[in-house]
Amino acid sequence: MSDIDMIKVINAEKAKKLFEQSKRADNRGLLDIRKLDIKKGVMNSADGSAWVKLGNTEVIAGVKFAVGTPYPDSPDEGTIVVNLEMSGIASADIDTGPPSIEAMEYGRVVDRVIRSSECIDFKGLSIVTNEKSFIMYVDCYTINADGNIIDATQYAAMAALLDTRIPKLDESNNIVPKEYTEQKLKINKDKLAVSFTFGKYKDKLILDTTEIEDLATETRFTVGVCGDNIVAYHKGGGKGTFKIEEINKIMDIATAKYQDIKNKICDEQ
Amino acid sequence: MSQNKRPDGRATSQLRPISIRLGVNKNADGSCFLEWGKNTVVATVNGPRPIFPKHLADQTKAVIDYKYRMACFSVSERKSPVPGKRDKEISLVSGHALEAAVMVEQFPNTVIDVNVLILSADAGTRVAALTAASLAAADAGLPMRGLVSAVAAGRANGELILDLNKEDEDTPDAVDMATAFLMPQRELVLLQMDGCVNKKDCSKILETALKGAEVVYELQKKALVEKYPMDGEIQ
Amino acid sequence: MKRIVVPGELITDKNVKTGENVFIKGNCIYSSVLGILNESDDFVNVVPLNGPYTPIVNDAIVCIIKNVTNNGYIIDINSHSDCFLPKSLVTKELSAGQMLLARVKEVDGADVAELDNINILPLANIIAVPSVKVPRIIGKNNSMLNVLKKYTQSNIIVGRNGWIWCTSKNLALLENAINMIVNNSQKSNLTNTVEEYLKRNS
Numbered sequence: 001m002s003d004i005d006m007i008k009v010i011n012a013e014k015a016k017k018l019f020e021q022s023k024r025a026d027n028r029g030l031l032d033i034r035k036l037d038i039k040k041g042v043m044n045s046a047d048g049s050a051w052v053k054l055g056n057t058e059v060i061a062g063v064k065f066a067v068g069t070p071y072p073d074s075p076d077e078g079t080i081v082v083n084l085e086m087s088g089i090a091s092a093d094i095d096t097g098p099p100s101i102e103a104m105e106y107g108r109v110v111d112r113v114i115r116s117s118e119c120i121d122f123k124g125l126s127i128v129t130n131e132k133s134f135i136m137y138v139d140c141y142t143i144n145a146d147g148n149i150i151d152a153t154q155y156a157a158m159a160a161l162l163d164t165r166i167p168k169l170d171e172s173n174n175i176v177p178k179e180y181t182e183q184k185l186k187i188n189k190d191k192l193a194v195s196f197t198f199g200k201y202k203d204k205l206i207l208d209t210t211e212i213e214d215l216a217t218e219t220r221f222t223v224g225v226c227g228d229n230i231v232a233y234h235k236g237g238g239k240g241t242f243k244i245e246e247i248n249k250i251m252d253i254a255t256a257k258y259q260d261i262k263n264k265i266c267d268e269q
Numbered sequence: 270m271s272q273n274k275r276p277d278g279r280a281t282s283q284l285r286p287i288s289i290r291l292g293v294n295k296n297a298d299g300s301c302f303l304e305w306g307k308n309t310v311v312a313t314v315n316g317p318r319p320i321f322p323k324h325l326a327d328q329t330k331a332v333i334d335y336k337y338r339m340a341c342f343s344v345s346e347r348k349s350p351v352p353g354k355r356d357k358e359i360s361l362v363s364g365h366a367l368e369a370a371v372m373v374e375q376f377p378n379t380v381i382d383v384n385v386l387i388l389s390a391d392a393g394t395r396v397a398a399l400t401a402a403s404l405a406a407a408d409a410g411l412p413m414r415g416l417v418s419a420v421a422a423g424r425a426n427g428e429l430i431l432d433l434n435k436e437d438e439d440t441p442d443a444v445d446m447a448t449a450f451l452m453p454q455r456e457l458v459l460l461q462m463d464g465c466v467n468k469k470d471c472s473k474i475l476e477t478a479l480k481g482a483e484v485v486y487e488l489q490k491k492a493l494v495e496k497y498p499m500d501g502e503i504q
Numbered sequence: 505m506k507r508i509v510v511p512g513e514l515i516t517d518k519n520v521k522t523g524e525n526v527f528i529k530g531n532c533i534y535s536s537v538l539g540i541l542n543e544s545d546d547f548v549n550v551v552p553l554n555g556p557y558t559p560i561v562n563d564a565i566v567c568i569i570k571n572v573t574n575n576g577y578i579i580d581i582n583s584h585s586d587c588f589l590p591k592s593l594v595t596k597e598l599s600a601g602q603m604l605l606a607r608v609k610e611v612d613g614a615d616v617a618e619l620d621n622i623n624i625l626p627l628a629n630i631i632a633v634p635s636v637k638v639p640r641i642i643g644k645n646n647s648m649l650n651v652l653k654k655y656t657q658s659n660i661i662v663g664r665n666g667w668i669w670c671t672s673k674n675l676a677l678l679e680n681a682i683n684m685i686v687n688n689s690q691k692s693n694l695t696n697t698v699e700e701y702l703k704r705n706s
Binding site: 073101102104105107108112115116117118219221226228229230231232233234235236237238239240241242243244247248251252255 | 354455
């Protein structure tokens with residue numbers, strides 16, 4: 001951690017005062033999500049990619065296929081690995097160097113939300129049962145960090161997967177570089193996973209927090225939604241606590257917002 | 270909830286047997302040895318003490334350095350001794366959970382070291398670890414708002430159940446929700462879940478977990494009080 | 505009847521004066537540590553059974569020099585932060601490892617303590633106990649301490665921070681007796697039992 005930025009500390013104090021009156025510095029309601037802008041297929045080198053802007057937070061996700069051995073407990077399935085790197089270009093407060101523990105946490109939350117949703121047909125990623133299957137690496141980079149990295153990364157990863165083409169294989173089942181089959185990665189859009197991350201200050205729940213608001217909130221909770229179902233919970237960030245009723249309220253809010261965000265992720269430009 | 274028996278003979282909302290021993294490690298300020306079904310956990314707490322390197326210090330509170338580790342032999346296939354992403358994530362969220370209980374603001378610029386080693390794993394290690402760590406913190410005499418009582422709940426074979434073991438966890442429709450409550454306030458300090466469940470079941474699993482946590486809390490209280498018998502022979 | 509309470513346990517919902525190791529939330533008083541509840545009609549506090557040492561003004565503590573700097577000494581006082589002692593406060597040049605008996609002169613928040621009344625102690629044994637057990641080791645009117653000194657032929661200085669400086673003819677016996685006090689501090693009639701034990705073994 002670099003030095004504490006006093007301007008941010010002061011702004012965070014202001015944000016706390018505003019939360020108490022159910023207001024926010026950017027005039028959003030406590031449960032409004034910032035403007036979400038998604039571009040797919042932004043990079044040629046990746047098998048699938050997407051650039052997400054969530055307010056000022058920007059995340060790029062790229063998918064790369066590799067061939068590996070399937071896990072012994074799922075011999076006829078491929079697998080997915082989500083990685084997140086929060087590099088120094090995203091914010092002055094992030095050190096360069098090995099991935100920070102926060103980046104690791106965020107990456108794993110996104111990984112779980114997508115993996116548990118069953119929107120990806122992992123059986124379709126098998127090549128030879130017990131011997132070879134595809135591993136999809138979804139690598140995400142924060143370009144600009146302004147809060148709610150988890151949701152921005154999740155939307156980017158999901159959008160990149162929707163854009164993913166399956167590479168061609170040669171006779172010995174190795175990937176032929178730069179050549180793709182006709183088919184795209186099969187994704188069940190009805191089961192598309194979408195995450196929603198809430199901050200909490202005193203008894204107020206705040207959706208899609210900015211970086212300043214992150215500093216002002218006491219704790220954070222992520223819920224993964226797929227259709228009417230919940231696919232993941234994750235409480236992180238700080239020593240605040242939640243009541244069971246609050247978790248139930250979060251589930252209701254998230255499922256109500258689900259369709260809108262899902263359409264934005266699926267949208268073909 | 271039905272009282273159908275599970276493969277290991279337990280009812281749906283029954284915990285595995287839990288046994289607790291406190292003060293097992295004389296070198297630590299506080300320690301706990303916990304057996305939870307086939308899970309075996311040792312937890313120690315040291316500190317608060319000066320933090321190094323200094324730039325990690327927080328002027329407003331003690332930093333809790335929670336380290337969750339699994340012994341190489343704790344799982345069926347040897348685990349690499351290098352802590353992986355999973356270990357680090359569990360360490361991070363469990364540390365936050367413990368911070369909600371310990372009055373860290375009383376010890377600015379210091380660190381409280383919490384080390385948890387899983388000796389034997391059979392699903393639900395993170396909740397067993399956190400339960401033990403909270404006991405070790407209380408054993409160390411740290412000021413706390415309450416105890417952290419952790420328990421997993423979820424679904425296996427279409428049934429909503431408490432405290433999944435490895436067998437339950439490996440069923441195809443398994444959902445595992447790790448929860449930890451600050452007791453007696455009943456506030457959630459850790460909540461992680463993966464799997465696909467509808468909203469109603471989610472709420473039900475949470476309620477089941479709270480009931481389980483209350484049982485764990487009573488066991489924790491009993492263990493702490495029994496460490497110091499008020500009468501009996503002095504030796 | 506004395507009772508053991510755990511952190512977060514409800515003590516009372518009555519409006520009474522509170523001592524140490526309790527916290528108030530709403531109209532209720534809760535314990536903040538694992539300890540023995542001390543309850544009377546108009547007052548409650550909890551005596552902890554273990555815990556870190558927090559310096560309090562006027563405490564006499566046994567401490568050790570950890571490091572020497574240009575203008576003073578870094579001192580380990582068995583607390584969560586070290587202490588700084590300027591060279592101007594001591595007449596002699598000291599070195600790391602030197603034991604001191606000192607008084608806590610000032611405590612700055614929960615953080616740093618200042619010392620005065622520095623006495624240099626000769627090199628001897630240090631027995632470390634949790635600082636919360638110190639009152640039991642001293643006993644009422646020094647009763648326990650006198651028993652320990654008498655039967656083990658020891659010279660003992662008990663620091664409020666839980667460090668006990670001692671020279672003894674029978675160190676092993678002294679250590680056993682102190683362990684006995686620490687492990688059974690919640691029980692009554694401890695002084696007599698310890699005295700009998702020492703009589704039998706000295």
